Amino acid sequence: MARPRVLVSDKLSETAVQIFRDRGVDVDYLPDLGKDKEKLARIIGDYDGLAIRSATKVTEKLLAGADRLKVVARAGIGVDNVDIPAASKKGVIVMNTPFGNSVTTAEHAIALMFALARQIPEANGSTHAGKWEKNRFMGVELFNKTLGVIGAGNIGGIVCDRAVGLHMKVIAYDPFLSEERAKTLGVTKVELDELLARADFITLHVPLTDKTRNILSRENLAKTKKGVRIINCARGGLLDEAALKDALDAGHVAGAALDVFEVEPAVDNVLFNHPNVVVTPHLGASTTEAQENVALQVAEQMSDYLLTGAVQNALNMPNVTAEEAAVMGPWISLAGHIGSFIGQMTDEPVKAINILYDGRVAEMNLPALNQAVIAGVLKAHNPDINLVSAPVAAKDKGIQISTTRQDKSGTFDAYIKVTMVTDSRERSVAGTVFSDGKPRFIQIKGINIDAEIGAHMLYTTNDDVPGIIGLLGMTMGKNNVNIANFTLGRSAVGEDAIALLYLDAQVDPKVVATLEATGMFQQVKPLRFDVA
CATH class of the missing domain: 3.40.50.720 (NAD(P)-binding Rossmann-like Domain)
Known part of the structure; x- marks a missing residue:
């Protein structure tokens, strides 16, 4: 390899x-x-x-x-x-x-807060210039001040912890912050308007998204407490820079410390050289x-x-640990095979894919398994689809995905059942992984079977009548196609029956035509699976 x-x-x-x-x-x-x-x-x-x-x-x-x-x-x-x-x-x-630069970025935010509170950059420049302007630089204490943290995730959480240690009163706005987590951090969870009205210092720690862009807009800056000081070490674009300058000039905002800017590299900015603004060139992560x-x-x-195959810190794929990858490998393969089976059987547009997980598989990493199913379905018609692109393609096609978990309810310790819905029909296939680690199909169209999965297979449906086994065997033999495994199933005596043949090679279209010409089958479908 x-x-x-x-x-x-x-x-x-x-x-x-x-x-x-x-x-x-x-x-x-x-x-x-x-x-x-x-x-x-x-x-x-x-x-x-x-x-x-x-x-x-x-x-x-x-x-x-x-x-x-x-x-x-x-x-x-x-x-x-x-x-x-x-x-x-x-x-x-x-x-x-x-997580690699979380502490560093949080510490930079705290450092900028200190610099802003005590006017350290201005005082430093004045002193280096030989001035001794002791009375000019009157700062404020952090002790007992209210710090408003917008975004209490990884970095914001560290800032909260450090601020609590400085004996600040910390309030946090974060829609994803639970009351339990807030209690652990020692902060009070509040809505944004309350934070703006109460905070003496505001620090930003959210990603830049459509929802967070200009979260400190002109309107929201007007809601802040007079004399507030603002720190941003997260992302440029979270605050309206022109509105911030106006608020500084008006004296409503006492000061701002920025490490990030809407346009970077920031060689020219409306806030540069403002006496109450501390700026650094995106140094949040800049420590050895x-x-x-x-x-x-x-x-x-x-x-x-x-x-x-372990996935960590992915932004467009469920995380899968190395341990999960080792355990889930056969189940991910099975999920893909089930999806592929259904996808190859269908030429109509897919409306919905419903996935049932039963038994111990229901406790596994279902988002990763879901993506394997979706990829299997869609790859049947687009070979470029994979685990990452499948959810995007499904969304583009308007396919509805639903997931159901249930406790062990049948013969097997665990199984996956996938039902695909089109305008004209529903198709379902179920499978499991045996103790040998090999995936197997265990049900097709509600008919129980036990079929090993191979790279080349042939699926047939017919009425339950004598002669089908012989007909399939003779036809394969005459065309020099070896059968590795032959599985049969039926709904009831004399009713619907299916056959699934595991072959050593892909069956030729002429063989399919020969079987169809007998009139004994409702369907004859060659199948191809990516089997390692």
Whole structure:
């Protein structure tokens, strides 16, 4: 099996590059390549993985030539330089490293809060200039002040913890913050308007999305407490910079400390040189420890995925740990095979896919299993579909996906049953994984069977009459097609019957035509499965 190959197109530590090599991944370290779009586009097709920082732009145009690419990983939190929808459609997993620089970014926010409260940058410049303006720089204490934290996730949570240690009163606005988590952090959960009205300091720690863009708009800035001080180490675009300047000029906002800007690199900004504004050039993650941590993390994550299938910190794919990947591997294969079976049987547009998980499989990572089912269904008509692109394609087609869990309810310890709905019919197939780790079909159209899954199969439906076994066997024999396994099932004596043949080779269309010409079958369908 060929070793996976990774391109590192931005600066990453040598230790991280060595991790790839030690794990058995071939790596090309070209740290300046991200700045050369044309050269990167010429060679990207040779790689399974791409490790980047902020210089490399992963655009739809670049992805168009990346037919081998499986994963893009950003050493850092922000992935503004990656077209995630385009990557998803291409079937490329996008990862980041959200925890490697969390402490560093949180500490920078706290540092800016101190600098703002005590006017340290201005005082530093004045003192270096030989002035002794002791009475000019009258600061405020952080002790007992109210800090409003917008976004109490990973970084925001660390800021909360540090602020509580400074004996500040911390209030937090975060729709995803539970009361239990708020209690653990020692903060009070509030709505945004209450935070704006009460906070002496406001610090932003949310991603930039349609919902959070300009969360500190002109309107919301007007709702803040007079004399408030604002810190942003998260993302430019979270506040209206022009409105903030007006609020500073009017004296409503006492000061602001910004590490990020709407347009970066920020070489010219409406807030620059304002006496009550502290600015730094996006230094939130800029410590030796953080840069090393995210580099090592990205190397480990990419290696894990390319070598074991484990998915960590993905933005367009359910996370799957290495332990889950080992246990779930056969079940993911089964889910894909069931989806593929149904997909190959259907030429009509799919309206809905309903997935039932019974027994111990219902306790597994269902989002990952769901994607395998969806990919199996859609890949039957589009071979470029994979686990990553399948949900996007299903959404584009308007396919409704539903999932049901239930306790063990039958003969098997666990099974998956998939029902596909079209305008004219419903089709269902169920399967399980036996103790030998091999997936098997156990029910088709409500008829119980026990069928091993092979790369080449033939599915037939017919009335339950004598002679079918002989007819199938003789026809395969005359055409030199060997039968590895032959499974039969029927709903009742003399009623609907099915046969599923596991063959050593794909059956020729002429053989299918011969069987159809006998008039003994309602359906004769060759099937193909991706079996390792």
